[in-house]
Amino acid sequence: MEIRMLALLGKTVSIMENLGFAWLVYTGFELNLWERLLGEKTKEEILVENSNWNPLLLDHWLEQARIQDLLVCNQGKYRLSKMGKSIHEFRDYGLEALYKEFALHWGPRFAQLPDLMTGKTPRALMEGEMENELISRASKASELFVWPLLRGKCEKERWCNVLDVGCGEGVFLQRLAEEFSCLHGVGLEINPAVAERAAAQTVSYQGRIQIESCDVFQFVDNLGTYDCCLLNNNIYYFDRLKRVELLSYLKDFLSPGGQIGILTALRGVTPSLPIFKTHIPQNLMSFFLACHEGFEGLPSEREVLDLLEQSGFTQIEVFPLPFKVSHYFFARKPL
Numbered sequence: 001m002e003i004r005m006l007a008l009l010g011k012t013v014s015i016m017e018n019l020g021f022a023w024l025v026y027t028g029f030e031l032n033l034w035e036r037l038l039g040e041k042t043k044e045e046i047l048v049e050n051s052n053w054n055p056l057l058l059d060h061w062l063e064q065a066r067i068q069d070l071l072v073c074n075q076g077k078y079r080l081s082k083m084g085k086s087i088h089e090f091r092d093y094g095l096e097a098l099y100k101e102f103a104l105h106w107g108p109r110f111a112q113l114p115d116l117m118t119g120k121t122p123r124a125l126m127e128g129e130m131e132n133e134l135i136s137r138a139s140k141a142s143e144l145f146v147w148p149l150l151r152g153k154c155e156k157e158r159w160c161n162v163l164d165v166g167c168g169e170g171v172f173l174q175r176l177a178e179e180f181s182c183l184h185g186v187g188l189e190i191n192p193a194v195a196e197r198a199a200a201q202t203v204s205y206q207g208r209i210q211i212e213s214c215d216v217f218q219f220v221d222n223l224g225t226y227d228c229c230l231l232n233n234n235i236y237y238f239d240r241l242k243r244v245e246l247l248s249y250l251k252d253f254l255s256p257g258g259q260i261g262i263l264t265a266l267r268g269v270t271p272s273l274p275i276f277k278t279h280i281p282q283n284l285m286s287f288f289l290a291c292h293e294g295f296e297g298l299p300s301e302r303e304v305l306d307l308l309e310q311s312g313f314t315q316i317e318v319f320p321l322p323f324k325v326s327h328y329f330f331a332r333k334p335l
């Protein structure tokens with residue numbers, strides 16, 4: 001057999017493996033199997049608790065999860081492996097939402113690609129579940145990488161008033177308020193369902209965190225109020241023209257010397273480690289976004305730098321997060 005045929009077969013087999021992984025993880029979340037299998041259980045015990053489940057399919061799920069090293073099996077008793085435990089543990093860090101995105105939304109949307117590319121099918125709006133829930137939840141997956149940088153920056157710059165635009169679930173405002181007792185934050189969130197969850201999650205910081213359910217362009221406050229304005233994981237909601245308008249608009253809310261922080265995954269990034277090819281999923285995410293009406297995909301590093309310069313920000317700093325999963329851009333409003 002030709003070596004390139006072998007390489008292609010290898011790639012094809014790994015697609016099956018990765019698709020299998022995605023479906024296993026998604027099903028495990030939906031049926032709460034990751035939690036159920038924290039302790040040892042036989043297939044029969046699971047079936048007793050869930051008499052309407054299909055035994056044949058459960059048998060295949062358990063077998064596949066074991067083959068993929070997500071479960072270990074000892075004399076017919078299954079329990080989570082180390083990787084299985086990680087899946088369970090990181091569930092709330094956006095992992096569950098990410099897998100739901102892949103299983104329910106990426107596949108069907110990319111299946112339309114030939115028709116989308118040839119214009120037979122017009123680009124559709126983002127599905128309601130993506131818009132109302134999954135996008136904001138999935139972005140929590142970057143929290144573990146982002147938080148140490150954001151924390152350090154806040155400590156150094158002594159931010160007291162932070163405006164978080166497109167705050168999603170309010171995760172970063174919450175962490176900032178938890179860590180810095182003097183900090184006050186306002187979170188703006190256009191989606192009422194998401195804003196409601198953010199408000200519920202930040203209610204214990206009464207008086208210090210305020211969530212407003214509104215479009216950023218409708219936000220009204222005294223000019224020059226904030227020493228930091230965050231735009232985390234949402235620049236791609238705005239097209240190129242709107243981005244310049246947005247940054248100029250936000251600059252007015254900043255005090256002189258105040259900072260803007262733009263957190264975004266980028267297109268066209270060279271991977272830092274060949275074993276962790278983060279440029280592939282980022283570009284795929286950009287591709288997925290671009291399949292939807294109103295989305296242009298992710299920006300390149302050059303585009304974000306040009307945008308900050310055009311909007312009159314200075315002292316631009318770029319911080320790649322570990323493995324370049326995302327980049328944080330900070331820049332200052334001139335004094």
Ligand SMILES: C[S@@+](CC[C@H](N)C(=O)[O-])C[C@H]1O[C@@H](n2cnc3c(N)ncnc32)[C@H](O)[C@@H]1O
Binds near residue numbers: 189214216
């Ligand atoms: C991917 S989420 C990011 C959430 C959060 N910043 C994070 O990093 O975890 C982007 C959020 O921006 C919100 N958003 C998009 N356009 C907006 C606008 N014009 N005004 C306010 N919020 C907006 C979306 O509804 C969504 O919840």
